Amino acid sequence: MIIFVFVIVLSITNATLRHGHGSNAVVTDKEYLKRYAPDWDDLDTRPLPEWYDRAKIGIFLHWGVYCVPSFGSEWFWSNWKGGKAKYEKFMTNNYPPGFTYQEFAPMFTAEFFDPEKWAKLFAKAGAKYVVLTSKHHEGFTLFPSKRSFSWNALEVGPKRDLVGDLARTIREEGMKFGVYHSLYEWFNPIYEEDKKANFTTQTYVDTKLWPDIKQLINDYKPSVLWSDGDWEAYDTYWKSTELLAWLYNDSPVRDEIVVNDRWGIGTYGKHGDFFNYQDRYNPGKLLKHKWENAFTVDGQSWGYRRNVELSEILSTEELFEQIISTVSCGGNALINIGPTKEGTIAPIFQERLLSLGDWLAINREAIYNTSPWDSQNDTLNGDVWYTCTKTTYNARNPIAKPSKLDSITAIYAIFLEWPTDGVLTVRDITMHLHSGNYQVEMLGNDGYLNWQISGGDVSIQLPDKAEVKSEHAWSLKFTLK
Numbered sequence: 001m002i003i004f005v006f007v008i009v010l011s012i013t014n015a016t017l018r019h020g021h022g023s024n025a026v027v028t029d030k031e032y033l034k035r036y037a038p039d040w041d042d043l044d045t046r047p048l049p050e051w052y053d054r055a056k057i058g059i060f061l062h063w064g065v066y067c068v069p070s071f072g073s074e075w076f077w078s079n080w081k082g083g084k085a086k087y088e089k090f091m092t093n094n095y096p097p098g099f100t101y102q103e104f105a106p107m108f109t110a111e112f113f114d115p116e117k118w119a120k121l122f123a124k125a126g127a128k129y130v131v132l133t134s135k136h137h138e139g140f141t142l143f144p145s146k147r148s149f150s151w152n153a154l155e156v157g158p159k160r161d162l163v164g165d166l167a168r169t170i171r172e173e174g175m176k177f178g179v180y181h182s183l184y185e186w187f188n189p190i191y192e193e194d195k196k197a198n199f200t201t202q203t204y205v206d207t208k209l210w211p212d213i214k215q216l217i218n219d220y221k222p223s224v225l226w227s228d229g230d231w232e233a234y235d236t237y238w239k240s241t242e243l244l245a246w247l248y249n250d251s252p253v254r255d256e257i258v259v260n261d262r263w264g265i266g267t268y269g270k271h272g273d274f275f276n277y278q279d280r281y282n283p284g285k286l287l288k289h290k291w292e293n294a295f296t297v298d299g300q301s302w303g304y305r306r307n308v309e310l311s312e313i314l315s316t317e318e319l320f321e322q323i324i325s326t327v328s329c330g331g332n333a334l335i336n337i338g339p340t341k342e343g344t345i346a347p348i349f350q351e352r353l354l355s356l357g358d359w360l361a362i363n364r365e366a367i368y369n370t371s372p373w374d375s376q377n378d379t380l381n382g383d384v385w386y387t388c389t390k391t392t393y394n395a396r397n398p399i400a401k402p403s404k405l406d407s408i409t410a411i412y413a414i415f416l417e418w419p420t421d422g423v424l425t426v427r428d429i430t431m432h433l434h435s436g437n438y439q440v441e442m443l444g445n446d447g448y449l450n451w452q453i454s455g456g457d458v459s460i461q462l463p464d465k466a467e468v469k470s471e472h473a474w475s476l477k478f479t480l481k
């Protein structure tokens with residue numbers, strides 16, 4: 001009897017703690033406390049943890065042994081062994097005959113790696129979460145995997161637990177920490193055996209993959225598990241549904257973990273807390289399920305390339321366009337940069353990130369905690385992207401257009417091109433302004449703006465550009481008087 005009462009009290013406390021974000025008519029606490037069966041139908045019913053939808057902006061870091069050759073891309077080993085001429089030539093010209101990829105690892109020195117400095121940079125850039133490659137397809141782990149003998153960052157190269165060191169400073173700066181993790185490993189002989197058996201054996205999954213993921217989750221308690229390298233086998237081989245049921249039911253991060261959609265052939269765009277689809281996916285329209293645009297600031301590579309050209313780096317305008325269009329359509333932007341083997345972040349990446357931080361310092365309320373509005377980009381002027389803020393969070397479909405029950409607190413129109421005559425003409429907000437109940441201001445500037453309605457469009461008189469604080473993109477805020 002006493003035990004029974006205790007359990008109930010514990011459950012209520014848990015319910016309040018787990019999703020205590022105020023009123024939520026859509027998802028009851030009981031639904032948050034359910035246990036998930038290891039099948040997609042049930043796993044797909046999970047409400048999205050609120051922090052993730054509100055965060056909008058994350059930093060993605062591709063760091064591993066490929067930063068030593070730092071040539072081509074993070075696929076260096078596979079491209080070289082696959083006989084691609086560019087890579088073979090690079091090796092013959094620069095390394096002695098018989099040189100192995102493994103011999104690069106001691107040169108991954110990370111002697112300038114300062115996790116406090118990195119975390120401060122990402123926080124200044126306005127990121128709310130950071131996702132680090134704990135293991136890419138090469139198999140080298142940035143944490144001391146107990147099953148990656150002499151092929152992990154504590155034993156070879158940096159001689160430190162890079163995942164642990166960064167997790168700590170990222171959290172100290174108030175951000176969430178996540179890990180990328182590749183399911184497959186190009187040249188792992190145990191994986192190759194399973195593959196040879198047409199994935200009818202699962203020795204790799206049982207002896208390497210699962211124990212490694214459990215070590216990662218239990219030791220570092222990441223808020224994001226960003227899965228990749230799934231495409232050679234079905235989810236049944238990877239035992240993906242069992243893994244997610246464990247994550248959602250019993251893992252130490254069951255309340256706040258979010259996962260993407262790369263869990264075996266045919267799963268992307270179908271299953272997961274958020275969908276990535278392909279790399280750099282940005283549909284330019286509203287989707288039905290929470291999604292994320294994972295893209296690289298170096299347009300050619302996720303890992304650092306020593307011979308990257310300035311022309312291959314996203315311009316600030318291009319970077320902002322990606323982020324703004326993504327958020328307007330209900331996505332999060334996961335901005336990738338590749339650190340160097342020495343543990344530094346190239347100044348060009350720092351510059352882009354700090355420009356973003358400067359912009360967000362002025363325009364933050366048009367991005368964070370927003371939801372998609374009735375229109376995404378304006379019907380008349382497609383360079384204008386809308387967002388809005390609501391009083392409620394819909395965990396079942398956080399990116400649905402506002403419903404009649406939603407109370408909208410502000411509408412934002414972010415525009416990427418400053419009109420030459422200083423007048424911004426748009427269509428989709430006209431009805432609201434026509435009502436006479438709204439006022440318009442520009443974020444970062446004092447005072448309200450004047451407008452004129454004509455033929456269904458509204459022309460808004462912008463402030464003098466010389467007095468405007470933002471560069472590259474500007475946010476108008478529409479609120480009820």
Ligand SMILES: *[C@@H]1O[C@H](CO)[C@@H](O)[C@H](O)[C@H]1NC(C)=O
Binds near residue numbers: 198
């Ligand atoms: C390999 O497995 C797949 C899916 O399990 C099956 O469709 C295919 O026929 C198998 N191929 C061979 C050669 O056994």
Ligand SMILES: *[C@@H]1O[C@H](CO)[C@@H](O)[C@H](O)[C@H]1NC(C)=O
Binds near residue numbers: 283378380383
């Ligand atoms: C809105 O954005 C999409 C995606 O970038 C684009 O295809 C479309 O043309 C834009 N709409 C207008 C009216 O320009």
